[in-house]
Amino acid sequence: GxxxxxxxxxxxxxxxxxxxxxxxxxxxxxxxxxxxxxxxxxxxxxxxxxxxxxxxxxxxxxxxxxxxxxxxxxxxxxxxxxxxxxxxxxxxxxxxxxxxxxxxxxxxxxxxxYWRGVIAPNQSLSLSEAVDQAEGLLTAAVQRQLESEVHLGSLLSGGIDSSLVSAAAQQALQGTLQTYNVRFFDRKFDETAAALAVAQHIGSRHVTLDMDEGQGTWEHVVDLLTHAGQPFADTSLFGVNAVCRLMRTHVTVALSGDGGDEAFGGYDIYWRLARIAQMQHFPAVMW
The missing domain is CATH 3.60.20.10 (Aminohydrolase, N-terminal nucleophile (Ntn) domain)
Structure with missing residues (x-):
């Protein structure tokens, strides 16, 4: 059934x-x-x-x-x-x-x-115990995804999520992991230095794609936007699509760190909400 x-x-x-x-x-x-x-x-x-x-x-x-x-x-x-x-x-x-x-x-x-995610923090765990459990779960999850008969690579932006996934994959693989990142012209959005540092640390074979070197035409941009079928506000779509097209020439399966920020509260909005929750315990100001 x-x-x-x-x-x-x-x-x-x-x-x-x-x-x-x-x-x-x-x-x-x-x-x-x-x-x-x-x-x-x-x-x-x-x-x-x-x-x-x-x-x-x-x-x-x-x-x-x-x-x-x-x-x-x-x-x-x-x-x-x-x-x-x-x-x-x-x-x-x-x-x-x-x-x-x-x-x-x-x-x-x-x-x-058929399934509803339930967040139930275990307050009895110490910080070191929580870190050990998270590491074990992450390692096991990555190892399950490595059961592939085709060439495999990993997106490595230099952030915590993709760095941990890439490190776990390289540790579990017999050979050398192929990693990729996108270099942006605007330094405010570019994390290439961090990606290269992580790649050197874990020993992966790294490739950097420059987004300012004619990555796609206007028709290609329109096709990406219409492909979703409804409004899609994540501008990282263009960089991810470009680097995935590059990866496709070398590997068939790619790992990424998507979902890490959602699971571990990595977005700024989570920090702001936590601060607001703390302020709600303050006594009301009387005028």
């Missing part, structure tokens, strides 16, 4: 059709790394990994979703299950959709969450 999804590990977007029972199962991984969209009309259920694929299906309402416009303007992304289109939904992270064909030809759908 659908309970098998709870035993899966890693990133996935799955569609399984049971021809005998005339049922369809859609499932998305726990963190929503792989996208999965669907649209339900009176006579059909369409699904795809890209929004623009569903826009080509007849009878789907592709008028702009006003709530998604508000969310995009305020949050710089569109939270699932909303999408930019009224008739298209995004399957949420850790969610499955079960659809069945009724006798009258109608389609019955229901969604449910």
């Amino acid at each position: 659908p309970g098998f999804v709870e035993r899966l590990r890693g990133m996935f977007a799955i569609a399984i059709y049971d021809a005998r029972a005339q049922t369809l199962l859609l499932a998305r991984d726990r963190f929503g790394i792989k996208p999965l969209f669907y649209a339900l009309t009176k006579t059909r259920l369409a699904f795809a990994s890209e929004l623009r694929a569903l826009r080509c299906v007849k009878d789907i309402d592709t008028r702009p979703n006003r709530q998604a416009i508000y969310d995009s303007a305020a949050l710089f992304y569109v939270p699932a299950p909303e999408t930019f289109y009224q008739g298209i939904c995004a399957l949420q992270a850790g969610e499955i959709l079960e659809a069945s064909l009724m006798r009258d030809g109608a389609i019955f759908c229901k969604t449910r969450r």
Whole structure:
């Protein structure tokens, strides 16, 4: 049954059709790394990994979703299950959709969450114990991703996340890890010096891509923006795409540090929220 999804590990977007029972199962991984969209009309259920694929299906309402416009303007992304289109939904992270064909030809759908992340800090751990546990979990996670029969590389920006992932990968590999970073013309955004220092420390074979050397045309930029199918405010898209195109000529699988800031509170907004939470304990000012 659908309970098998709870035993899966890693990133996935799955569609399984049971021809005998005339049922369809859609499932998305726990963190929503792989996208999965669907649209339900009176006579059909369409699904795809890209929004623009569903826009080509007849009878789907592709008028702009006003709530998604508000969310995009305020949050710089569109939270699932909303999408930019009224008739298209995004399957949420850790969610499955079960659809069945009724006798009258109608389609019955229901969604449910098979996993919810729970943050439960263990206050009994000392700092050193917490560090040891985090190191063990990170090392094990990286080692699982190294089970590949193709050439493997790693994005190494010089930040903490990608540096730790690259270091763990190099430590576990038999040979030399291939690492990559992007050099930006504006020094305010460039971390090449840190990336080179980490690469030298772990002993990886490092390649730096200069973003100011004609990386793509205007048509290429437009294609990247339209590929998402809805507003996408992460400008790192262009640098990541450029370095991935370079990596593709040498390796087939690439590791990255994406997700580390979310898991360990690495963004400035988390620090500001923590400061606000502390200030809420101060007594109110009386005038």
